Amino acid sequence: MKRMRQAVPLLLACAALGASAVLPRPQAYADVPNDRAAAPVAGAEWPLTGGDTAGTWFSSLADINETNAADLGFAWSYDMGTERGQEATPLVVDGVMYTSGIWGNVYALNAASGELLWQYDPQVDGQWGRNACCDVVNRGVAYRDGVVFVASEDGRLHAIDAKTGQARWIADTIVNHKQPYASTGAVILTKDSVVIGNAGADIGDGDLRGYISAWDIRTGAFKWRFFTVPPAPGQPFEHPELELAAKSWGPNRDGRTQNGGTVWDGLSYDPVTDQIVFGTGNASPYLRSADGVRHDDLFNASIIAVNAQNGRMNWYYQTTPGDEWDYDAVQKFVFANLPVDGQPRRVVMQACKNGFFYTLDLKTGKLLAADPFTYVNWAKGVDLATGRPLVTAQADYAREPKNVYPSWAGGHTWNPMSFSPQTGLVYIPAIDAGNVLLNMKANGGSLTHLEGFFSSDGIFPDDLYDPAALKRVFGPLPAKDALQKERPGVKLVREVLRAWDPVVKKVVWEHVTSQGVRGYDGGVLSTAGNLVFQGRGDGSLWIYNARTGAPIKTIQTGSHIMAAPMTYKVNGVQYVAVQAGYGGSGITFPIPPSSAAYAHRNANRILVFKLGGGAVPAPDKREVPPYLPPPPFKATPALIARGEDKFTENCSRCHVLGSPGVTPDLSRLPPEVHAMFNDIVLKGALAPMGMARFDDVVTKADVEAIHAYLIDQQRQGYRAQQSARKASH
Structure with missing residues (x-):
C-alpha cells in the first residue's frame, strides 16, 4: 500500500479540497472583537482554560515569587458536595470564579471569599455515567461577554448567563444517542462559535466515530461538523477529507465497527490564523488488521487543523499510524514563537501520549521536531523526512505479551503541561510507565473481551503486579524480574515532572513524583514569579523554582490533586487555586494507600492559597465500611x-x-x-x-x-x- 503523506501543506490541501477550503485573510489579534479572547498572557484575570489563547498555563503575575512563595498558605476553600474526579481549571473574570465539576455542573464563586453566587445543574440522566470511559469528569468552562459555556456529560452544550446562572440556550451535539458518546472536555470559543468534541472510543465494541462540531455562540444554532474517521464502507462521505482518510484503511473497515478517533480533549483555537487545532483519539478496536498489515487508519491518533469558519481541513499530521496501543493525540497543545534553524517560527507543541514531544509549524503542519520526553520502546524514533515513527518489534503484542513503553495511560495524558515564555521551558507531568500488552484472544486466558480494552489489555507492572494471580483470567504473563532487566534500578511504574527545553530538545530538570503505583499526579502552572506549581496524588501541592527545579514549598491538603492550578489577582491580592478530587482514569484503581489523601474523604474541593495563609483544613476522615456477614449462598x-x-x-x-x-x-x-x-x-x-x-x-x-x-x-x-x-x- 502506498504510504500516506503525514502533513498536507496548506496550499496543496486547499487545491485538493476545492475553492471552499481557501482560507480567509488571517485574523490579527486586534480583529477579534473580545479582548479577553486574545489575551496574550494571563494576568490579574484567568479568562481562558489554559490562561490564554496559546494554552500556556502561564501567568504574568509575580507578587508570589521565588523569594516569598515559602509563605504561601490556605486562603479559602469551597466544598462542591461530590466525591468523584476533578479535572477542571477554574476561570476568573471580573472578580468571579467560574468552574465545572462532575456531569458538567457549573459553579460561580466570589473569587476573593469563595462565597457561592450560583450553581448550574445540567440535569444529566444518571444512565450517562455508563458511557463515561473514565469517570463523569469535566475539564472546564469557557467565558465570553457575560456568558459561561460548558459541555455536560450527555453531550449537550449549555450557554449560561454569568450573572444569574440561568441557561440562555442548550444544544444537543450528539449524532446518535444509541451509541456510547459522552463529553468530558472543555469547550473552546472561536470568534463566533462554540466548539466541542466527545469521548467513547473505548466503550462497547468500537461502535462510534469521533467528530468535532461548531455551534453559533449567540444562538446555539448548528454550524458545521468534522468527522475524524470515514463512514462505513459504501456510505457517502460527509466531507471531502474523509475520502482521503478512507484510502488509508485497507480492509480494516468491515462496517461492524465505526472505529473511534474521538476528540475528548485538547481542542485549541488560534485567533491569528483563525484555525482550530485538535488531536484525535485511538482507533477502536485496537487490534484491527484483517490482512496482517498495519494500515494508517486516518485520521486516528492525528493532529488536525481546520478552518474555524467552515470546518474544512487545513493540514494534518498523524502521530501514530495504525495505532494499536491506545496512543491518543488529544493532549493539550501550546502555541509559541520558537527559533527554528535560527529563525523565529510560530509553532504548535504537544507532549503526546505516545512519548514523543512534537513541534509543528502552526500554519502548515510541517513536522519540525519529534523527540522522546520519556522512556519509549514501541518506536526507536521518528523519521523527520516522512513523519513516520520507526516501530520496533517490541510493539507487536499480537502473539505474545510485551511490555510496551509508554503504557496505555501515555507518556503524558490530559493533565495540562505549562510553557513559560520567561524560561523557555515546557513543564510536563510525565508518566514513565510501561504496560504488559496482550492479545486476550491468543494468550490462553479465560477472558477474550474487556470493556475499555476490547480484545487487548494493558497491565501495569507496578508494586501490585502478580502474574500468578492473573494467569487464569489473562493467560501467562512475564515475570516482573524479567521486565525489570530492561530498566535496572528504575521503578517500572512512576510519574515524573520534567522541565523540557523544546529548542535544544532535552530535559533540564526533573522530579519523580510517585513510584511503584500510579499516583495520578496533577497538571502544571508556571508564573513570572519564577515558579512552577503541581499537585500530587498524595494530597500535596508542590512549588518549585522554574529555572532550577529546586523545591521551595510543599503544602499538604489531604485531598488528591489531578487538575492543574491557576492564579489570579483580586483587590490587590494574588491567589493560587486548584480543584481537588480523585477519579478520572483512576476510577479503575484503588486510592493508593501510601497517599496522605487515602485517610480522608474524597471531597471535591476548590482550594485557594495566598501569601500569609494558614494550614489547609483536611476533609473528614475516610470511613471504610466493614465487611458484613455475606448472604447464605452456595455456588460452585x-x-x-x-x-x-x-x-x-x-x-x-x-x-x-x-x-x-x-x-x-x-x-x-x-x-x-x-x-x-x-x-x-x-x-x-x-x-x-x-x-x-x-x-x-x-x-x-x-x-x-x-x-x-x-x-x-x-x-x-x-x-x-x-x-x-x-x-x-
Whole structure:
C-alpha cells in the first residue's frame, strides 16, 4: 500500500479540497472583537482554560515569587458536595470564579471569599455515567461577554448567563444517542462559535466515530461538523477529507465497527490564523488488521487543523499510524514563537501520549521536531523526512505479551503541561510507565473481551503486579524480574515532572513524583514569579523554582490533586487555586494507600492559597465500611470463576474490590443491596445515582454469576476481617 503523506501543506490541501477550503485573510489579534479572547498572557484575570489563547498555563503575575512563595498558605476553600474526579481549571473574570465539576455542573464563586453566587445543574440522566470511559469528569468552562459555556456529560452544550446562572440556550451535539458518546472536555470559543468534541472510543465494541462540531455562540444554532474517521464502507462521505482518510484503511473497515478517533480533549483555537487545532483519539478496536498489515487508519491518533469558519481541513499530521496501543493525540497543545534553524517560527507543541514531544509549524503542519520526553520502546524514533515513527518489534503484542513503553495511560495524558515564555521551558507531568500488552484472544486466558480494552489489555507492572494471580483470567504473563532487566534500578511504574527545553530538545530538570503505583499526579502552572506549581496524588501541592527545579514549598491538603492550578489577582491580592478530587482514569484503581489523601474523604474541593495563609483544613476522615456477614449462598467454583470473568469484563472499569475507590466496593454490600442486585444491574434501579441498567450487555445468568463471585469475595473479606479482630484481642 502506498504510504500516506503525514502533513498536507496548506496550499496543496486547499487545491485538493476545492475553492471552499481557501482560507480567509488571517485574523490579527486586534480583529477579534473580545479582548479577553486574545489575551496574550494571563494576568490579574484567568479568562481562558489554559490562561490564554496559546494554552500556556502561564501567568504574568509575580507578587508570589521565588523569594516569598515559602509563605504561601490556605486562603479559602469551597466544598462542591461530590466525591468523584476533578479535572477542571477554574476561570476568573471580573472578580468571579467560574468552574465545572462532575456531569458538567457549573459553579460561580466570589473569587476573593469563595462565597457561592450560583450553581448550574445540567440535569444529566444518571444512565450517562455508563458511557463515561473514565469517570463523569469535566475539564472546564469557557467565558465570553457575560456568558459561561460548558459541555455536560450527555453531550449537550449549555450557554449560561454569568450573572444569574440561568441557561440562555442548550444544544444537543450528539449524532446518535444509541451509541456510547459522552463529553468530558472543555469547550473552546472561536470568534463566533462554540466548539466541542466527545469521548467513547473505548466503550462497547468500537461502535462510534469521533467528530468535532461548531455551534453559533449567540444562538446555539448548528454550524458545521468534522468527522475524524470515514463512514462505513459504501456510505457517502460527509466531507471531502474523509475520502482521503478512507484510502488509508485497507480492509480494516468491515462496517461492524465505526472505529473511534474521538476528540475528548485538547481542542485549541488560534485567533491569528483563525484555525482550530485538535488531536484525535485511538482507533477502536485496537487490534484491527484483517490482512496482517498495519494500515494508517486516518485520521486516528492525528493532529488536525481546520478552518474555524467552515470546518474544512487545513493540514494534518498523524502521530501514530495504525495505532494499536491506545496512543491518543488529544493532549493539550501550546502555541509559541520558537527559533527554528535560527529563525523565529510560530509553532504548535504537544507532549503526546505516545512519548514523543512534537513541534509543528502552526500554519502548515510541517513536522519540525519529534523527540522522546520519556522512556519509549514501541518506536526507536521518528523519521523527520516522512513523519513516520520507526516501530520496533517490541510493539507487536499480537502473539505474545510485551511490555510496551509508554503504557496505555501515555507518556503524558490530559493533565495540562505549562510553557513559560520567561524560561523557555515546557513543564510536563510525565508518566514513565510501561504496560504488559496482550492479545486476550491468543494468550490462553479465560477472558477474550474487556470493556475499555476490547480484545487487548494493558497491565501495569507496578508494586501490585502478580502474574500468578492473573494467569487464569489473562493467560501467562512475564515475570516482573524479567521486565525489570530492561530498566535496572528504575521503578517500572512512576510519574515524573520534567522541565523540557523544546529548542535544544532535552530535559533540564526533573522530579519523580510517585513510584511503584500510579499516583495520578496533577497538571502544571508556571508564573513570572519564577515558579512552577503541581499537585500530587498524595494530597500535596508542590512549588518549585522554574529555572532550577529546586523545591521551595510543599503544602499538604489531604485531598488528591489531578487538575492543574491557576492564579489570579483580586483587590490587590494574588491567589493560587486548584480543584481537588480523585477519579478520572483512576476510577479503575484503588486510592493508593501510601497517599496522605487515602485517610480522608474524597471531597471535591476548590482550594485557594495566598501569601500569609494558614494550614489547609483536611476533609473528614475516610470511613471504610466493614465487611458484613455475606448472604447464605452456595455456588460452585465454576460459577464463581465465571462470575469473576464477567465482573472483570463488564464491571472492573468502574468498581474496585477490597480497597477504597471512587465508586462503591461491591465486596462490602449490605443485605438490602444484595436483595435488589438483579434489579440494579438489569432494571436500572439505581440509575439516578449513575448506575445504569446493563440488560443489553449481560444476561440474567451473567448477573447471577457476578453476584456469586461478589458474595465469595465478601465471604473471604469477612473471614479475614474477623480473624484480624480476634488476633488483635
